[in-house]
Structures are given as C-alpha cells and as structure tokens.
Amino acid sequence: MxxxxxxxxxxxxxxxxxxxxxxxxxxxxxxxxxxxxxxxxxxxxxxxxxxxxxxxxxxxxxxxxxxxxxxxxxxxxxxxxxxxxxxxxxxxxxxxxxxxxxxxxTAAQGKVYNILDFGAKSDSTFINTSFIQKAIDACTAGGTVYIPKGTFLSGALFLKSNMTLHVAEGAVLQGSVDTLDYLPLIKNRFEGWEMYTYASLINAGTLNRDGSYNVRNLRITGGGTIKGGGKKLELACKAARGIRSRGRLILLMNSQDVSIDNLTITEPPCWTIHYLYSDNISCHNLTIITKGIHNGDGIDPDSSTDSYIFNCTFDTGDDCIAIKSGKNPEGYYVGKPTTNVRITNCNFIRGHGISIGSEMSGGVSGVLVQDCKAGALLHGMQIKGTKDRGGYVKNVTVDNCQLMKITIFSAVNYNNDGEAAPVLPTFENFVFKNIDLSQANVKEPVININGFTDPKHKLRNVVFTNLTLPENGKVVINDAEKVKFEKVKTVNGQKPEYVVKSSTGIVY
Structure with a gap:
C-alpha cells in the first residue's frame, strides 16, 4: 500500500x-x-x-x-x-x-450548508439543480453540503475541492430523466476513447492529460441514496446523441484524495462510479445496484493510481468492477497506467465479472483482490483484452476468495473498433491462491486461461495454489508459458481435468 x-x-x-x-x-x-x-x-x-x-x-x-x-x-x-x-x-x-x-x-469543525436554505425542495417534480449548486458554490473550505431526508430531483452537479457532500440517511438525490439537465457536454472517456458526453449527475474535476489534479480532498457520504435517471435517461441520451453520449452517475476526473462511502448508489444511465486520471480514491461501504442497465458497471478505475475498494456489495447489469487504462493507439500513447488497486472484503452478488480490461492499453499492474465473495458472475474473476490493445496486465494477485469462475480472455467480441496499437499486449505474473471454487458450474471450464497466439506474447508466469474445484471441474489452458498448479484439487481430493493446447512449461 x-x-x-x-x-x-x-x-x-x-x-x-x-x-x-x-x-x-x-x-x-x-x-x-x-x-x-x-x-x-x-x-x-x-x-x-x-x-x-x-x-x-x-x-x-x-x-x-x-x-x-x-x-x-x-x-x-x-x-x-x-x-x-x-x-x-x-x-x-x-x-x-x-x-x-x-x-x-482530525479536521476542525466546518460549516454546514443545508440545501433547504438555498431553495431546494423535496418534491417529485421540482428540479433542484440550481439550488443545490448554489449550496456547493457557497461552501467554504472544510464545509459540508447537507442533503436532508426526502427526495431531491436534480440534474448535473459540479463539486469542488475541500468539501463534503452529505446525503443523509433517508435522503435520495434523484437524477432527472431529461437530457437537457445534463448540459453542457463535457469531455471525459468512455470505452477507451476521450470524447464529449453529457455530464454526470455528480461531477468533480476536468479532464487533462498533464498529470495534474484540479479537485482535491473531497468526500461523498452520509448513509443515503444517490439514484440516477436509470433506463429512461439511458434511452433518452441514446436517442439524442448516441450510445456513447451517456454520462455516469458519479464521475471524477483529475481528482485526488477522494472518498465515496456509506451510500446506496443505483440507477445510472451507464457506468456508476468512474474515475479517470485520478489518484488516492477510496470507495467503501457502498451498495451498488444497476440491474437492467446497459453498460451498468459498478466501479471503473481508469488510468488512475492508488485505488482502495472495500466493504462494498455489487448487484450489477455489467462488470461489478472494471479496471481500465484506455484503448488501442490512443490509450497506448496517452500511456497512463492504472496501478495499485486494492479490492478487499467485497461481496459480488450478480454481474459480468470482477474485471481487468478490456480497455487496458495504457497498462494495468499491482492489482490485489482479497477476502471477497462472488456469486454466479457471468465471467467470474476475469482478465480480458485483444491483440489490438497494446499495453499490459501484470502483477495481479487474487487471494482468499470464494469465486465461481476464473477466466483470462485474449479476444473479446465487443468494443473492438478502431485501429490497433503499435505493439502486442502482454499478460504476465498472476497469482491465484487460497480460492474456493467448489460451487462452480462444471458445464463449462472452471478455470479458462487463454494467452495470445504470437509466440512472444503468450500468457506467462501464472501460479495457482491451494484451490478447491467442484467434482468433475475442468481447467483449460491455451497459449501460455510457465503455468503452475500446486495443491489444486476437487472437493473429493482428486486432480481436476486439464486440457492444454499450444502451451509450454505447464506443471500440475
């Protein structure tokens, strides 16, 4: 750490x-x-x-x-x-x-700015955007913008440094479903490309590549609920400006020292929490629910450093967590890796996966997934990319988790537009240890790892230690080098079935 x-x-x-x-x-x-x-x-x-x-x-x-x-x-x-x-x-x-x-x-006691004092109303038809924004703008360093019990409808809000947004227990900050409430368009990144999109419900920072941070020392907390415009807003954005125009629910750009905690976060129009070109971000004690939302990822660390995700529960319509760093030539040349991601004590109820990729062209390294429990995720714990990405994924450890599947994909059949990066990607140095896979579905491989077919870019240096698979569990290994299995057994103490193709240095 x-x-x-x-x-x-x-x-x-x-x-x-x-x-x-x-x-x-x-x-x-x-x-x-x-x-x-x-x-x-x-x-x-x-x-x-x-x-x-x-x-x-x-x-x-x-x-x-x-x-x-x-x-x-x-x-x-x-x-x-x-x-x-x-x-x-x-x-x-x-x-x-x-x-x-x-x-x-501890900090000195700061001033509290109750949004009711700025004209906000708990009313299902009253748009509170300007009144909440007035409270944010008035907030002095160390102060708190307080959203009390009730439901407050709002469009895009823009936070600043040295403040807390406190959504109290029993309070709902509700995003509107009108795209006009999320103007002007802002520059951020979606699925690997920098582009202009609608603003998010909660925004902090502005995008640049120079390595600076323009929002610092921010907390979003309180015990309440942040609820977006959901499916209606998703469809409205698509109809108005296309699928990639959608904002997030919470978007941090070039931000540093931020905590998002003790909240229920639900109904985004797209990704739920996305932080980009940021550093020192804590996401903890969150319940994230995005069922039925297209691209309804839970948390997306993107070309960011030092992320701490813990004590969170995910029930998502896409990846629960997706660690990213840009796509193909743009991501490769921007060259901002995601490093030091710690995911601990989380519960993954439903979703596509605990994922690294598929946009990983700037590089991803130093990922720890520890003391987590995952249900029947579509792809389980997954590392994914394509040969066009460039970049790397390396130094990943998964320890003391209950999982249903481990997958490494070197080809995905989506988000594959644009020219290729100038080099092939690298997958290497992965450790999976102390993992209970005993409840996995044996109709498909429990562990399915696939490297790149180019001899110089095969998946390499992977160790599996002390894993329990279900009876008749299968392990598939393609295009890999130096993969070792130690104390990997089925629940009845037998070796699982191994299927190995185009791989060398496999020990089991």
Whole structure:
C-alpha cells in the first residue's frame, strides 16, 4: 500500500499525520476519510494462523477488534490529535505481536450548508439543480453540503475541492430523466476513447492529460441514496446523441484524495462510479445496484493510481468492477497506467465479472483482490483484452476468495473498433491462491486461461495454489508459458481435468 508522508491532504484540510517508520503492516489512512469526527484505517493482511485478529487501541484504550484489513474510528472530536496503536493477535496461545503506532489530527469543525436554505425542495417534480449548486458554490473550505431526508430531483452537479457532500440517511438525490439537465457536454472517456458526453449527475474535476489534479480532498457520504435517471435517461441520451453520449452517475476526473462511502448508489444511465486520471480514491461501504442497465458497471478505475475498494456489495447489469487504462493507439500513447488497486472484503452478488480490461492499453499492474465473495458472475474473476490493445496486465494477485469462475480472455467480441496499437499486449505474473471454487458450474471450464497466439506474447508466469474445484471441474489452458498448479484439487481430493493446447512449461 502507498505509504503516506508526514503531511498529507485529506478531507477538506491540510492535516498532520505521523506514523512510525515503515512496517510490514503498512498501516495508513484511507484516502479522503479523515474528517472532523471519523477516520478509516487500512493495512496489509497478515498471515500465520486461522484466527488472526487486529486489536485497535485509541489513546491507550481499546476501541475494537476486527478480522478485516480496514477499520473505521468514529465519534472522534474535531481538531483533536489521536494516537492509534495497532496490534496483531494470532490464534496460537493468543499471542500479541509488536504494535504499530499512527498519529493524526482530525479536521476542525466546518460549516454546514443545508440545501433547504438555498431553495431546494423535496418534491417529485421540482428540479433542484440550481439550488443545490448554489449550496456547493457557497461552501467554504472544510464545509459540508447537507442533503436532508426526502427526495431531491436534480440534474448535473459540479463539486469542488475541500468539501463534503452529505446525503443523509433517508435522503435520495434523484437524477432527472431529461437530457437537457445534463448540459453542457463535457469531455471525459468512455470505452477507451476521450470524447464529449453529457455530464454526470455528480461531477468533480476536468479532464487533462498533464498529470495534474484540479479537485482535491473531497468526500461523498452520509448513509443515503444517490439514484440516477436509470433506463429512461439511458434511452433518452441514446436517442439524442448516441450510445456513447451517456454520462455516469458519479464521475471524477483529475481528482485526488477522494472518498465515496456509506451510500446506496443505483440507477445510472451507464457506468456508476468512474474515475479517470485520478489518484488516492477510496470507495467503501457502498451498495451498488444497476440491474437492467446497459453498460451498468459498478466501479471503473481508469488510468488512475492508488485505488482502495472495500466493504462494498455489487448487484450489477455489467462488470461489478472494471479496471481500465484506455484503448488501442490512443490509450497506448496517452500511456497512463492504472496501478495499485486494492479490492478487499467485497461481496459480488450478480454481474459480468470482477474485471481487468478490456480497455487496458495504457497498462494495468499491482492489482490485489482479497477476502471477497462472488456469486454466479457471468465471467467470474476475469482478465480480458485483444491483440489490438497494446499495453499490459501484470502483477495481479487474487487471494482468499470464494469465486465461481476464473477466466483470462485474449479476444473479446465487443468494443473492438478502431485501429490497433503499435505493439502486442502482454499478460504476465498472476497469482491465484487460497480460492474456493467448489460451487462452480462444471458445464463449462472452471478455470479458462487463454494467452495470445504470437509466440512472444503468450500468457506467462501464472501460479495457482491451494484451490478447491467442484467434482468433475475442468481447467483449460491455451497459449501460455510457465503455468503452475500446486495443491489444486476437487472437493473429493482428486486432480481436476486439464486440457492444454499450444502451451509450454505447464506443471500440475
């Protein structure tokens, strides 16, 4: 995980954060979560027993215990310094290992801007766009724009740095279904190409390729619901300007240190949460529902660095998570990779997959999927691309998950327009370990991995360790090099069926 400097920008202010020297836990503050009264901690998973617990101590007193690799401290006081001690407790004789210490100071109490005070009304026909935007524009650094209980209909809203948008429990920020409420058109990226589209319901930042960030220290939270225009808006956008004109539900561009948390997010016209050319993004404690929406992805990290997605539930009409970095020559020459994506403690109920690609031409590396549970996703945990993409996917680890399928595709039959990148792509260095696949459907391969046919670009260096497949489970391997299976058994202790073609160095 990314180690923070002694001073970092988070949640509306410059706040002092100091920690002990780097340690194996990599204890850190989740980007965007340090507020007046709470903070969320993240750390790397530790091993060494079946009953590991993490003991969280605040100012010398026990705050709680967790088996996860994240923990939220709440009911803190504003503008107050806290010292957190973090201890690992193993199952062997209840040993307590050496503690790690993190110090931080909460934000000062900011001003609250209730949208009702700016003319907003909870009414199914009243468009609140201008009134909510007035509250956002008036919000001073460290302040909160507050959406109270009720349903508030709105078009596109544009957030800024150093603020919180708080959608309270019982509140619904409802997107309108009129395309005119999402003008002017803005430049973003869809399916690999930079282009102009309708604005999203919630927008932050403006697109550029120079590596700068124009929105920082933003939080979208509150316990309520953000609900888009859904199918009606989707169809209206398609009719007016075509399928690629649709906005998102939440769009971040060139943004840094952002937390989207503790919300139900549903009914997008297209992708739900999309962040592009951004850094230090936390998406956590979210319920994302997009059933019946064309291209209804849940979360799309796109040419972005340091993403932390945890404690989320997905029920989607397309990919639950799709990690991207542009397509074909444009994505290759823009050359902005997606790196360091941590997906932990998530529940994937329905959707197409936990996906990397298919737009991965700028490169994707450093992906961890850990302690997750996936239902009957169409493609399961999948890595996908085509020979035209260029770029790479490398250094991916999937650990301690319950899955129904693992797939690697080197050819997909969609989103394949445009000329090819100047080089062939590379898939390499994947680790799948401690995975329960016992509930998979055996009518098709449980593990289906396919590299590129070019001898120089075959899938390579893949390790499967400690996997359980259903009885009669099948493993298919095409166009791969150096693929190793260790302790891979069916539920009855037998080896699965292996089907190998055009591959070398396969060990099972």
């Amino acid at each position: 990314k180690r923070y400097l002694a001073v970092i920008l988070v949640s509306c202010f410059v706040l002092s954060v100091s920690a002990a020297p780097p340690n194996k836990y990599n204890l850190m503050i989740a980007p965007g979560t340090l507020s007046e009264t709470s903070v969320t901690l993240l750390w790397d998973k530790q091993y060494g027993g079946d009953s590991l617990m993490y003991h969280i101590i605040v100012n010398g007193k026990t705050h709680g215990f967790t088996g996860k690799t994240n923990y939220t401290l709440d009911k803190l006081k504003p503008a107050t310094t806290y010292k957190v001690s973090f201890q690992l407790i193993t199952g062997k004789n209840s040993q307590t290992k050496k503690q790690t210490v993190l110090k931080f100071k």
